[in-house]
Amino acid sequence: MSTPVIRTQIPEGVRDRLPREAARIRRLSGQLDQVFRSWGYREVVSPGFEYLETVTAGAGSLGRREDLYQFFDRKGRTLALRPDMTTPIARLAATKMAGESLPLRLSYFAPVYRHRDRKAGSASEIWQAGIELIGAEGAAADAEVIALACAALAATGLEGFKIGLGHADLVEGLFAEAGVSPELEEGLKEAMVARDLVAFEKGVALARLAPEKEDLLLALVGFHGSFQQAVARFEGVGNGRVGRALERIGAILQFLEALGVANQVSLDLGLVRSLGYYTGVVFEGYAPGVGSPVMGGGRYDNLLADFGGEAPATGFALEMDRLLSALERQGRQGDDPGVDVLVECPAGREVEAMVLAHRLRLEGLTVEVDLHARTGPELAAYARARGAERVVSPEGADLVETNAPRGRTGSFTSIH
């Protein structure tokens, strides 16, 4: 009987990670975890699926219900695979960690799930690493999170990345002052998320605004320049909301200047993120050659209230696969995880081989025992395939030279 084809395949949008790829993402997680921990962030783990009501909290008009993977529990309640990590962590912080002193500094490494577009190759299972800073509302907190994002990206070895910085109130304030209707506002925001400037211009033209308001909106979306230029152009408009947003951005930039990361950050005043819960500063990180942001985040001061808590919060998520592909483009591929030592294991000598392997592992080496009783060229070939630096007999004598780079020389007989 032949194996049904579907049994051997995996659904669209998900992927297997073979040892080399698994090692790469594990290594990346390790690098990020080290940075997060050195800034005082503690890892949390939340369930892969939750009630629909939880995962859709705060999503606003831009969160798309049809992108969720939904199913039912035994009582007929609707469950959904989490489409992002910020909302579950807001729930967790507002409920189970409500008694802890603030701020909470939390990190996570987890996949999130979204139905992606029909295009081949786009992922539905998206591995993210990120942090949330909960219970701090000042510019220092915003700056900490952005500086941490820079530190995390730098720690991976990524070069040439850039972080674009905007503020939800810039957009909201200008829309409010210009008198854009709610229906139109939604269309304009969608155009801003997609950065479809042609649709945005047409939408603005449809609104029949006063020419100077129209100019302001177009200037915001197309803005490219320094903070001084932004202040000169937009200060004093938008019922004070715009002014306060600019003030906040200015304060953050001063912190980032002092921390030496300001040159990695540029203003992107028309930035609107696709998730609806952002209330303050928003930002995205871009890397050369990767068409989608490798990192994104911002301030979401109202989300915890949806879970009965009350705390301002900010954070970011790194898209690990985009980050890996950016690193790969820069020639940072990571090696196949090899072993230090392969121990020969002729028939009848299994005990010695395993005891030697055990001793070498206690010394901190990675050691593998050949369980196929290979000898000579066959053993050497297997050692090369496994990236073994050395091949030794059960007595610990060096057997064959492999092509793998050699860290140490000499035999292990002395420790036998």
Place this chain on the structure above:
Amino acid sequence: MEFLTIALPKGRPYQETVRLLREAGYAGPELEDDESRSLLIECPAQRTRFIIARDSDVPTYVEYGAADLGIVGKNVLMEGEPKVYELLDLGYSVCRFVLAAPASSDPQLLLNGSSARRVATKYPRMTEAYFSGLGIQVETIYLHGSIEVAPKVGLADMIVDITETGRTLRENNLAVIDELWTSSMRLIANRASYRLQADRISPLVQRLRALLSVSPNQ
């Protein structure tokens, strides 16, 4: 200064595209008026590089970052929905997306939904979006070209296609039932390049915008 790579479509809009880029000062004589055989052209003085591609491939070059910018018809963007930024409506190569049927047929009858109709098109996604918006169920037949022949040979009852002048439609005895959308050439950008090469892209957009407002092409 780093090279800026721009993907351009072959075919009908090519000459106009070259003219615009030359006038804007972003292409030199290396980028010739008539489509040369070379698919990769470099203009060292302008620090630009051009990839000459099939129009439907232009967004792909841009989305994956092989090109920083691209120039392509809105029709291609609507059908493919690539993850790129659309920066500017360049206003030329304007064409209409139309629903057309043999001049002898009764449009009312075709669209009353009483029997399943077949629609031939090069743009299945947009065709389906249009008909599902109307609440009419049709069978979409995907063709790569010569769409206008489909009704004549009994392959389809109607077609959805782009037309600039309507001449091909008339020649094939087809009448326009409805206009779906209009399309024109757009400037698109890779999302990372838009940030990382902002110092070069932003002036280019302003320059093109200034040129277009002086000589509106519509």
